[in-house]
Amino acid sequence: MKKLYSWNFISRIIFLLLTPVFFQIFAIGFIWHSIYWGVITSVMLIWMIFILISPLVGRIGCGWFCFMGTATDLSSEHSIIKMKWRKPKVWARLLMIIMFFSSAIAFNIINSHRGITHGFSIDPLFLKPDFNWHYASVWMIDIGSALILGLLLERRWACKNLCFMGALCSAGSSWSRLIPVVDINKCTSCGKCEKECLVRIPITDYIKKGNGLITNSECIICGKCTAVCKADAIKLKFVWRRKKYVAVK
Ligand code: SF4
Ligand code: SF4
Ligand code: SF4
Numbered sequence: 001m002k003k004l005y006s007w008n009f010i011s012r013i014i015f016l017l018l019t020p021v022f023f024q025i026f027a028i029g030f031i032w033h034s035i036y037w038g039v040i041t042s043v044m045l046i047w048m049i050f051i052l053i054s055p056l057v058g059r060i061g062c063g064w065f066c067f068m069g070t071a072t073d074l075s076s077e078h079s080i081i082k083m084k085w086r087k088p089k090v091w092a093r094l095l096m097i098i099m100f101f102s103s104a105i106a107f108n109i110i111n112s113h114r115g116i117t118h119g120f121s122i123d124p125l126f127l128k129p130d131f132n133w134h135y136a137s138v139w140m141i142d143i144g145s146a147l148i149l150g151l152l153l154e155r156r157w158a159c160k161n162l163c164f165m166g167a168l169c170s171a172g173s174s175w176s177r178l179i180p181v182v183d184i185n186k187c188t189s190c191g192k193c194e195k196e197c198l199v200r201i202p203i204t205d206y207i208k209k210g211n212g213l214i215t216n217s218e219c220i221i222c223g224k225c226t227a228v229c230k231a232d233a234i235k236l237k238f239v240w241r242r243k244k245y246v247a248v249k
Helices: 004-018 028-038 041-056 060-064 065-078 089-115 129-152 157-161 164-173 192-196 203-209 226-228
Strands: 178-182 234-238
Touching: 004 028, 004 065, 004 129, 004 226, 028 041, 028 089, 041 060, 041 164, 060 164, 065 129, 065 157, 129 157, 178 203, 192 203, 192 226, 226 234
Parallel strands: none
Antiparallel strands: 178 234
């Protein structure tokens, strides 16, 4: 379990480095362009799968795959503004989802009227060749903004407050069966897991509740909390029946 975070780190770095080469497969921003051009691309299919499996394994797409999240993690180690944990606002997330999809669909309709597109087709590796450089610059802007936001604000602020995909995965992740679980009898309440958590989840507040389940839909299943706990008290586990865990008083 301790090694899980090392694997997580390797995975995030690999996908970060691969994204500029396989932009059309890995970059979530390309979903907007896919709708714009009326093409179902691999990045859309991949994230559709991540959304569908989020009630089972939580936000592994955000924690193991997304280059934007990784870029934020790298700079937020040195973030200037330390903020307290705040639950993301549902209305703000809904607004981001509506803005993202309605603008892309509006352009798709305009393109259709102009005769540039005809409905939707499936082309997993779609990328307009003459747009290669355009997408490379989009990648650089994405990386730059993620690094700046990570440096300025709390960990994964953009993931919690701006990203439409974060909102969709988080909705499914509320029911996730894979969650961090604290053995209350072993825990020394040192707070190290919370301090090191990539999302700054208030783990100690959950520990105080006493049943040891860290049921926070922002958790990205990175495993860092398990790696830093000296008491070996926190583990990622599949929990099929949450009611089985009774609070220890
Ligand atoms: S919330 Fe969005 S930007 Fe953040 S890791 Fe998930 S998909 Fe990437
Ligand atoms: S790091 Fe381990 S011992 Fe410390 S608060 Fe977290 S779970 Fe408890
Ligand atoms: S609670 Fe643990 S697994 Fe979840 S995001 Fe925080 S460090 Fe990662």
